[in-house]
Amino acid sequence: MDLTILTVKGLIILVIFGITLLIATYSTYAERKVAAFLQDRIGPNRAGPWGLLQPIADAGKMFFKEDFIPSQASKWLFILGPCLAMLTALMSSAVIPFSDSIRFAWDKVNYDVPVQGIEINIGVLYIFGVVSLGVYGIMVGGWASNNKFSLLGAIRAASQNISYEIALGLSLITILMMTGSLSLRAIIDEQATFFEWNIFTQPLGFVIFLTCAFAECNRTPFDLPECETELVGGYHTEYSSMKLGFYLFAEYINMFVSSAFISALYFGGFHYPFMSLVNEALENSLGAITGHNIATLICFVVFFAKIFFFIFFFMWVRWTLPRFRYDQLMNLGWKTFIPLSILNVVITGAGLLYDFKYATWLIAIVMVVLAVTSTSRAPKRETIAQGTV
Amino acid sequence: MTETLDFFKTLTPTGYLFLALTAITLFCAIGVVTARNPIYSVLALIATFFCLSGHYVLLNAQFLAAVNIIVYAGAIMVLFLFTIMFLNLRKEDEESKTNLTKMASVIVGGLLMVMLITIFRAKSAQIPTVNQMSFDSKTGLVENLGRLLYNDYILPFELASVLFLVAMVGAVMLGKREAGDRHF
Numbered sequence: 001m002d003l004t005i006l007t008v009k010g011l012i013i014l015v016i017f018g019i020t021l022l023i024a025t026y027s028t029y030a031e032r033k034v035a036a037f038l039q040d041r042i043g044p045n046r047a048g049p050w051g052l053l054q055p056i057a058d059a060g061k062m063f064f065k066e067d068f069i070p071s072q073a074s075k076w077l078f079i080l081g082p083c084l085a086m087l088t089a090l091m092s093s094a095v096i097p098f099s100d101s102i103r104f105a106w107d108k109v110n111y112d113v114p115v116q117g118i119e120i121n122i123g124v125l126y127i128f129g130v131v132s133l134g135v136y137g138i139m140v141g142g143w144a145s146n147n148k149f150s151l152l153g154a155i156r157a158a159s160q161n162i163s164y165e166i167a168l169g170l171s172l173i174t175i176l177m178m179t180g181s182l183s184l185r186a187i188i189d190e191q192a193t194f195f196e197w198n199i200f201t202q203p204l205g206f207v208i209f210l211t212c213a214f215a216e217c218n219r220t221p222f223d224l225p226e227c228e229t230e231l232v233g234g235y236h237t238e239y240s241s242m243k244l245g246f247y248l249f250a251e252y253i254n255m256f257v258s259s260a261f262i263s264a265l266y267f268g269g270f271h272y273p274f275m276s277l278v279n280e281a282l283e284n285s286l287g288a289i290t291g292h293n294i295a296t297l298i299c300f301v302v303f304f305a306k307i308f309f310f311i312f313f314f315m316w317v318r319w320t321l322p323r324f325r326y327d328q329l330m331n332l333g334w335k336t337f338i339p340l341s342i343l344n345v346v347i348t349g350a351g352l353l354y355d356f357k358y359a360t361w362l363i364a365i366v367m368v369v370l371a372v373t374s375t376s377r378a379p380k381r382e383t384i385a386q387g388t389v
Numbered sequence: 390m391t392e393t394l395d396f397f398k399t400l401t402p403t404g405y406l407f408l409a410l411t412a413i414t415l416f417c418a419i420g421v422v423t424a425r426n427p428i429y430s431v432l433a434l435i436a437t438f439f440c441l442s443g444h445y446v447l448l449n450a451q452f453l454a455a456v457n458i459i460v461y462a463g464a465i466m467v468l469f470l471f472t473i474m475f476l477n478l479r480k481e482d483e484e485s486k487t488n489l490t491k492m493a494s495v496i497v498g499g500l501l502m503v504m505l506i507t508i509f510r511a512k513s514a515q516i517p518t519v520n521q522m523s524f525d526s527k528t529g530l531v532e533n534l535g536r537l538l539y540n541d542y543i544l545p546f547e548l549a550s551v552l553f554l555v556a557m558v559g560a561v562m563l564g565k566r567e568a569g570d571r572h573f
Contacts, residue, residue, distance in 0.1 A: 074428075077428070120451060121451070121530060121531060121532075122451050122452055122455045122531060125452070125455035125456070125459065126455055128459055129455050129458040129459045132458075132459055132462075132463025132467075133458070133462060133463055135467055136467070136470075139467070139470055139471075139474070143428065143470075143474050154474070155471060155474060158467055158470070158471050159471070161467075162464065162467060165463075165464075182531055
């Protein structure tokens with residue numbers, strides 16, 4: 001790898017880093033706007049036009065607040081907690097392919113650099129490893145606070161993340177089986193045609209993965225680590241100032257990364273219908289270099305549109321569903337998702353054996369039929385209410 | 390003195406990386422045994438696992454590095470930390486280590502060190518060096534590892550999975566509360 005490629009890679013990494021932080025900042029604004037929309041309010045509209053400067057005002061407030069460390073807390077671990085949370089959140093976007101590749105000529109040599117932090121053949125495992133480390137920030141911070149509520153929040157976060165990681169991994173395995181590679185770019189390239197997007201071939205895996213991603217990000221309905229009715233503020237009860245800000249920020253970065261990951265794994269990444277036709281037309285009319293770069297830009301925009309949709313979906317769910325009870329959360333993870341994802345693996349394997357990609361629809365159809373029959377046979381709510389009254 | 394300087398001059402960037410990583414690994418590993426607080430001990434152990442993964446990457450075994458992080462740092466150490474946090478070891482209750490146990494550990498550790506040094510210095514046990522002819526830099530990558538596991542070592546691999554299943558069922562059986570057991 002020579003110096004030019006290294007420089008371009010460095011620039012790409014910096015741009016991705018900047019975009020990640022920008023999106024995380026404006027996710028806080030979007031969250032409040034979406035909440036306002038769903039609850040028929042107006043939301044932030046005072047700082048700047050349409051309240052667009054609200055996140056900056058929030059950050060300024062966070063920075064100028066008193067940074068308080070409890071006297072009985074273990075000081076260095078108390079500081080380490082938010083650092084770890086931010087670190088693990090920012091690490092995971094390194095292997096996500098955001099677009100095709102940039103072509104340019106420099107010193108009479110043609111270069112073709114993929115828009116991706118680093119292309120390794122264990123991309124999925126890398127993300128999985130970083131996700132499994134995400135819980136350390138919460139655990140260390142919660143323990144170091146020397147507060148029983150914080151400790152309970154931290155322990156809840158740990159057990160929840162461990163439980164849902166298993167189902168997450170098992171639902172990923174089906175995709176790995178279909179692609180035969182651990183590289184994210186290979187997985188995306190496999191989904192070049194629209195009806196081979198993994199959402200169509202792996203509907204059940206997608207539902208499991210999406211739910212587990214919610215649990216891993218500690219978002220409602222799985223935000224038990226910071227359940228304020230039971231635990232005051234959860235693991236960040238004792239935190240103030242920008243340390244608290246970093247915890248909240250890390251949550252939004254995690255949301256962005258999981259949205260990117262979901263769109264890359266199940267929604268074809270930067271692919272869109274008729275993409276090859278568009279690319280060909282652009283390269284024919286504008287030349288191999290400019291045309292290709294413009295096509296790459298379009299891919300980039302398409303990928304981010306998918307990501308924004310999923311970020312919106314995260315917020316939509318947060319302001320729609322109530323929180324789970326803790327035993328419901330554990331039952332859902334261990335008794336529903338793990339057996340279902342194992343069944344999914346088995347059916348996908350059988351489908352691959354007979355060269356039929358859409359085999360897992362079988363489970364989805366059976367589940368829908370079961371759900372419909374059980375709801376139609378269940379006692380009606382009105383009759384019970386009348387009977388008791 | 391000049392010899393050590395010359396040694397450092399011959400090193401490649403990878404060599405420097407290896408030396409730095411080794412120094413951090415040893416530092417963290419010493420931290421595991423010297424830390425008074427078990428939480429610090431566990432955190433140092435996690436750092437040690439990270440350094441070991443770095444060594445795997447230097448050996449071009451990326452798959453092993455990732456799995457080491459996922460399994461040890463990501464799952465097992467979280468459970469360790471989880472358990473230790475429940476123990477409430479906040480008060481500096483120094484465990485009563487008698488002089489006898491201290492003596493015994495010094496003797497055992499010293500003997501182990503002597504043995505390791507003897508092994509390394511033994512003329513008969515020369516450490517094999519890299520054979521440039523048969524060296525394949527892609528040995529540790531996931532494709533080759535998978536091919537090896539599912540072709541040559543399929544029986545041990547499957548047996549190990551059965552063993553894991555048995556261990557899992559056993560753990561569930563031990564942890565299960567039977568009718569009439571005490572509620573805690």
